[in-house]
Amino acid sequence: MTDTEHVRNRLPFVVVEDETRTKEKCLVLGVGHFGSCLADHLADLGNDVVIYGRDPEVIDSINKTHVNEKYFKDYKLSTRISGTTELSDELLQSSNVIVYSIPTQAMRTVLSGLKGRLNPKHLLCFANKGIESSTGKLPTEIILEVLGEPYASNAVYLSGPTFSEEIVQRLPSAITAASKSHERAQWAQRTFHAPHFRVYTSADTVGVCVSGALKNVIAIGSGLATGRGFQNNTRAGIITRGLAEISRIGLKLGADPLTFVGLAGIGDLLLTASSEKSRNFTVGFRLGKGESLPHIIATLGSTAEGVETTRAAYKLVQKLDVDAPMVTIMYKLLFEDMPMGEALRALATREMKSELYGWVPPPAEVPAPGSENVAIAN
Numbered sequence: 001m002t003d004t005e006h007v008r009n010r011l012p013f014v015v016v017e018d019e020t021r022t023k024e025k026c027l028v029l030g031v032g033h034f035g036s037c038l039a040d041h042l043a044d045l046g047n048d049v050v051i052y053g054r055d056p057e058v059i060d061s062i063n064k065t066h067v068n069e070k071y072f073k074d075y076k077l078s079t080r081i082s083g084t085t086e087l088s089d090e091l092l093q094s095s096n097v098i099v100y101s102i103p104t105q106a107m108r109t110v111l112s113g114l115k116g117r118l119n120p121k122h123l124l125c126f127a128n129k130g131i132e133s134s135t136g137k138l139p140t141e142i143i144l145e146v147l148g149e150p151y152a153s154n155a156v157y158l159s160g161p162t163f164s165e166e167i168v169q170r171l172p173s174a175i176t177a178a179s180k181s182h183e184r185a186q187w188a189q190r191t192f193h194a195p196h197f198r199v200y201t202s203a204d205t206v207g208v209c210v211s212g213a214l215k216n217v218i219a220i221g222s223g224l225a226t227g228r229g230f231q232n233n234t235r236a237g238i239i240t241r242g243l244a245e246i247s248r249i250g251l252k253l254g255a256d257p258l259t260f261v262g263l264a265g266i267g268d269l270l271l272t273a274s275s276e277k278s279r280n281f282t283v284g285f286r287l288g289k290g291e292s293l294p295h296i297i298a299t300l301g302s303t304a305e306g307v308e309t310t311r312a313a314y315k316l317v318q319k320l321d322v323d324a325p326m327v328t329i330m331y332k333l334l335f336e337d338m339p340m341g342e343a344l345r346a347l348a349t350r351e352m353k354s355e356l357y358g359w360v361p362p363p364a365e366v367p368a369p370g371s372e373n374v375a376i377a378n
């Protein structure tokens with residue numbers, strides 16, 4: 001058991017005792033890796049925190065021993081966290097900050113259960129990353145469809161390079177809080193910000209959600225290449241061209257191009273697509289080693305959002321009619337049994353392109369020497 005106190009002691013600044021900070025009543029939905037570490041972080045900053053989970057054994061272990069026996073058995077969580085399996089109206093009304101940290105595929109169901117029981121005064125933060133596989137819709141769209149306004153405009157999306165196991169150890173991290181409402185983004189910033197957890201605001205909710213979802217698809221591809229035995233050059237190429245692909249898709253949806261060079265963009269892509277700590281990278285790595293997808297999913301013990309998001313992203317890019325070779329090949333590999341050799345060949349033998357295609361108009365054709373055009377020009 002690692003007591004996080006000793007980790008905190010190696011930070012060159014005080015983490016908690018800031019009396020000027022407004023203490024919030026926080027409710028964290030989801031008792032997996034990310035929900036637990038965000039609950040711990042919020043409690044560490046002096047907030048009252050209740051964590052909701054559907055797994056009574058995990059909630060029981062948090063209440064009795066302050067340990068999440070399923071996801072963080074090596075770390076003691078804050079004693080300020082209390083767990084519950086009941087989302088009562090009283091609990092919802094007594095909370096002012098609600099953090100959604102359940103996988104995206106369950107989002108419509110969970111939010112439908114909350115509809116009519118929330119208050120526009122709640123600060124709603126969404127920490128999930130993904131696209132709904134049955135519809136190809138982003139979290140921004142699901143919230144609008146299920147909860148409507150003003151919840152959609154006030155929602156805050158937390159996204160960036162933040163592995164839960166590093167946050168729970170209080171290792172310095174940075175994240176983006178995006179909302180159409182600047183006031184809500186700032187509220188989330190004030191609530192989560194700490195010297196070791198820097199929060200930056202953004203207004204680009206679409207860009208942040210697209211980046212957070214699609215980096216997982218690229219991370220599976222990067223893991224796969226690594227599992228197959230390719231090395232650093234390949235990984236850097238995948239990450240860079242992956243970012244170009246994410247940007248093309250995001251731009252079609254109206255994202256701000258600068259988001260892709262931010263924490264939720266390149267920051268999270270770099271992290272996830274290059275680390276064995278990532279579940280999505282791990283799924284790819286194991287595929288590259290020859291394991292089957294159903295076996296990997298059954299034994300991963302946690303969620304890899306990129307798998308279902310690949311299915312969703314494939315639908316989305318077809319609808320948007322945008323060139324997305326990695327999303328397309330990953331979909332065929334994962335869901336259409338395309339052999340790996342064929343997939344890699346298909347990616348590698350595509351036509352030659354300009355690096356910025358999809359971003360800027362193609363340059364004018366340069367006439368080949370000796371061609372008719374040259375003769376005319378001369």
Ligand SMILES: NC(=O)C1=CN([C@@H]2O[C@H](COP(=O)(O)OP(=O)(O)OC[C@H]3O[C@@H](n4cnc5c(N)ncnc54)[C@H](O)[C@@H]3O)[C@@H](O)[C@H]2O)C=CC1
Nearest residue numbers: 031032033034035101102103106128129163164302303305
């Ligand atoms: N783990 C990490 O480092 C990070 C995760 N995220 C995102 O946070 C979200 C959650 O991920 P993790 O906590 O890591 O996943 P996880 O697999 O560790 O935990 C998921 C939790 O959600 C619960 N859950 C699933 N469906 C539910 C439902 N219908 N009602 C109530 N609870 C339900 C599960 O019981 C489990 O406790 C994902 O979208 C992920 O991409 C974002 C940043 C970092």
Ligand SMILES: O=C(CO)COP(=O)(O)O
Nearest residue numbers: 160161162163278279280
């Ligand atoms: O989103 C994450 C880190 O920012 C976590 O990545 P994985 O879900 O691939 O583990």
